[in-house]
Amino acid sequence: MSQQMTPNVTDGATSFADLGLRSELLDALSGLGYEEPTPIQREAIPPLLQRRDLVGQAATGTGKTAAFALPLLERMPDGDRGARPTVLVLVPTRELAVQVSQAFHSYGRGLGVRVLPIYGGQPIGWQMKALDRGVDVVIATPGRALDHIGRGTLRLHEVKAVVLDEADEMLDMGFAEDIEEILQKTPPERQTVLFSATLPPRIEGLTGRYLQDPVRIQMGRESGPPGEAPRVRQSAYMVGRAHKPTALGRLLDVEAPNAAIVFCRTREEVDQLTETLNGRGYRAEALHGGLSQEQRDRVMGRLRGGTAELLIATDVAARGLDIEHLTHVINYNVPSAPDSYVHRIGRIGRAGREGVAITLAEPREHRMLKTIERATKQRIEVEKIPTIADLRTRRLELTRATLNESLLEDDFEHFRAVVESLAEEYDVMEVALAAVKLAYDSSGAASDEEEIPEITHKPERYGKDRREPAGRRERRGRTPDRGMTRLFFGIGRSAGIRPQDLVGAIAGESGLAGRDIGAIEIADRFSLVEVPEAAADDVITALRRSTIKGRKATVRRERDAANRRSG
Ligand code: AMP
Numbered sequence: 402m403s404q405q406m407t408p409n410v411t412d413g414a415t416s417f418a419d420l421g422l423r424s425e426l427l428d429a430l431s432g433l434g435y436e437e438p439t440p441i442q443r444e445a446i447p448p449l450l451q452r453r454d455l456v457g458q459a460a461t462g463t464g465k466t467a468a469f470a471l472p473l474l475e476r477m478p479d480g481d482r483g484a485r486p487t488v489l490v491l492v493p494t495r496e497l498a499v500q501v502s503q504a505f506h507s508y509g510r511g512l513g514v515r516v517l518p519i520y521g522g523q524p525i526g527w528q529m530k531a532l533d534r535g536v537d538v539v540i541a542t543p544g545r546a547l548d549h550i551g552r553g554t555l556r557l558h559e560v561k562a563v564v565l566d567e568a569d570e571m572l573d574m575g576f577a578e579d580i581e582e583i584l585q586k587t588p589p590e591r592q593t594v595l596f597s598a599t600l601p602p603r604i605e606g607l608t609g610r611y612l613q614d615p616v617r618i619q620m621g622r623e624s625g626p627p628g629e630a631p632r633v634r635q636s637a638y639m640v641g642r643a644h645k646p647t648a649l650g651r652l653l654d655v656e657a658p659n660a661a662i663v664f665c666r667t668r669e670e671v672d673q674l675t676e677t678l679n680g681r682g683y684r685a686e687a688l689h690g691g692l693s694q695e696q697r698d699r700v701m702g703r704l705r706g707g708t709a710e711l712l713i714a715t716d717v718a719a720r721g722l723d724i725e726h727l728t729h730v731i732n733y734n735v736p737s738a739p740d741s742y743v744h745r746i747g748r749i750g751r752a753g754r755e756g757v758a759i760t761l762a763e764p765r766e767h768r769m770l771k772t773i774e775r776a777t778k779q780r781i782e783v784e785k786i787p788t789i790a791d792l793r794t795r796r797l798e799l800t801r802a803t804l805n806e807s808l809l810e811d812d813f814e815h816f817r818a819v820v821e822s823l824a825e826e827y828d829v830m831e832v833a834l835a836a837v838k839l840a841y842d843s844s845g846a847a848s849d850e851e852e853i854p855e856i857t858h859k860p861e862r863y864g865k866d867r868r869e870p871a872g873r874r875e876r877r878g879r880t881p882d883r884g885m886t887r888l889f890f891g892i893g894r895s896a897g898i899r900p901q902d903l904v905g906a907i908a909g910e911s912g913l914a915g916r917d918i919g920a921i922e923i924a925d926r927f928s929l930v931e932v933p934e935a936a937a938d939d940v941i942t943a944l945r946r947s948t949i950k951g952r953k954a955t956v957r958r959e960r961d962a963a964n965r966r967s968g
Contacts, residue, residue, distance in 0.1 A: 420446045422475055425511030433507060434668030436690045436717040439464035439737035444618045446472050452592050454615040456608055460598040461567075462735045462769040463620050466504045469564050469594050474509045476561070477537060482515075484535035485559040489587065491543055491580060493570040495520035501566060502540040514538060519555075521545045529554045543571060543579035550586055560587045568597040568604055577603070584611050598768050620738060620772070633750040635781045637760040637770055644853045645733065645761055646677045646920065651787045651853075652731070652759060653683060653711070655795050660704060661729035662712045662719060664736070664745055673923075674733065675713045680900025680921060688714040688722075716741060724748070732760040735769045739776035786853050800841045851919055852883065885919045886937045890928040890944075891955030898923060902950050903930050910943040911936065929959055 417430050417438055438446070441463045448455055449472035459465040473488050490505075492498050495518075502518035509516065517536040519528045521544055532539075532554050539546070539555065549555035563584060565571065571580060584593075593612045597604050608615060640648045649663070665671045668689040675687040686700045686709040697718070703709040704724065712724070716736075730749050736742040742760075749756025760781065762770050774781050787795070807813070823832045892898050900921045907930065908915050919931030932940050937958065944956040 442468045448616040454593045454612040456615045457596045457618045459620040460768040462766040486539040487561045488538040490540040490564040492566045498540045543576040557587045562592040565595045569599045633756045635758045636784045637781045647851045648786045655787045658729035660726050663731040665733045684709045685711040688718045690717045729757045735762045735766040739773045742773045885931045886934040887959040889959045893924050893926045895925045906949045911940040
């Protein structure tokens with residue numbers, strides 16, 4: 402019992418601790434469920450810690466935000482910090498400003514770092530007050546940053562590091578002059594970091610003028626390992642984050658894998674997805690680096706024995722696993738580097754067997770998908786997520802096949818009396834239809850009715866069109882689907898609540914069918930459940946009168962969803 406983890410969990414790969422990050426940051430990362438650095442983090446963090454300037458060619462999805470945020474946070478002074486920012490990050494859009502500041506905030510929590518996003522569209526007075534109270538890291542869109550600089554509310558004389566994130570997009574959006582003006586307002590001895598998905602000549606010009614002897618890092622240039630390409634059908638589906646669980650469920654229903662492994666980025670994501678899938682009737686097992694050897698063995702046993710059909714895992718935990726009969730590898734997110742993609746799908750299509758590799762990509766990860774295609778020299782077909790109608794068709798096919806089998810078996814003599822007695826009252830055709838419906842209803846693992854908006858990605862048009870790329874406008878926070886409303890339940894994971902408990906309580910008390918209930922999110926102390934708007938009041942009344950897992954819980958419509966999300 403001395404061994405806690407399998408030897409292959411850490412297998413020589415660089416860890417965050419090896420990179421020399423301080424304990425507060427390491428704690429934050431492990432709290433977020435990050436198990437190991439991504440390739441770009443491995444390459445960029447050491448030179449950034451040495452205060453080198455750096456040009457990184459990396460798209461969204463590579464982990465580039467942490468690659469620059471961690472080393473800059475590492476250098477935050479412990480004691481008294483002044484009121485003026487020491488780190489300035491310029492980003493093209495407000496969405497990115499919010500995302501990057503959330504990243505700084507969560508990594509820097511243990512350091513008490515004060516982070517402020519400033520972007521157009523938000524009241525400037527509020528931003529001025531926040532700047533006045535004192536901040537360490539400002540993440541700004543160029544226009545709004547200049548506005549504050551002009552008013553004297555953003556002072557940059559103490560800035561030690563500037564990051565230009567998604568620099569090519571900022572230039573495409575016409576921010577070139579603004580960026581240069583801002584850079585000129587910062588001390589010349591600052592550290593300057595530029596990340597960009599592409600490196601056109603204009604970026605090189607900017608680099609030449611403002612970066613000193615930069616380290617250069619290119620992601621995705623490496624090609625896949627030599628050797629025979631696996632016989633794997635590779636497809637990708639573009640889907641917004643909010644719809645990923647449903648999209649995955651549909652793909653699983655249509656693909657009906659024998660055994661599949663679903664790769665997630667973090668431990669948290671593994672745990673959440675496992676819970677969601679089990680709640681929807683799949684048999685999923687979680688595997689991540691936080692499990693003991695014994696737990697891992699149990700999980701693997703269930704998969705091999707066929708009691709589980711899905712393994713939800715992080716890269717680290719799945720390293721070295723060899724699962725026979727694996728038919729599908731599913732990337733719940735675009736992997737952080739082409740090598741990782743190749744490594745993952747190398748588990749299928751072996752020994753002449755066919756395999757299927759599926760990647761769910763958020764619109765903004767489109768470019769990373771292209772990078773992987775280029776590096777692996779293989780096409781990844783972007784396909785449409787099965788619609789509800791597709792699913793119905795597929796289930797009807799399955800029902801028909803099952804009935805056909807049953808007819809061939811011809812072993813139903815003792816049901817004859819039932820049909821005969823019903824036939825006195827109904828047409829035999831109608832009786833058959835009712836029986837088919839019953840068979841159909843019991844066939845689907847999870848019947849979902851969620852509409853997944855179709856995302857069509859426009860071809861790239863760098864350099865010409867200066868407007869914001871379409872994918873950017875996609876909101877990251879989730880809004881309930883049309884006709885649905887979200888209810889708040891004041892009870893969550895800490896009370897042992899699982900999705901099936903909520904579905905059970907709602908269906909049992911209110912008369913809604915399980916399939917009428919939409920997405921379910923379970924947090925530690927509360928849960929959010931989507932129900933049809935028309936039934937919301939009934940559900941609230943019914944649930945207030947009863948208990949969930951033996952406990953009374955607050956039930957109401959979700960309030961200030963928007964505030965909580967953007968906060
Ligand atoms: P980015 O490319 O910076 O937009 O990051 C893509 C996603 O990967 C974000 O959701 C991060 O939270 C996540 N991420 C970044 N680094 C890691 C890591 N080392 N392990 C797991 N997830 C990560």
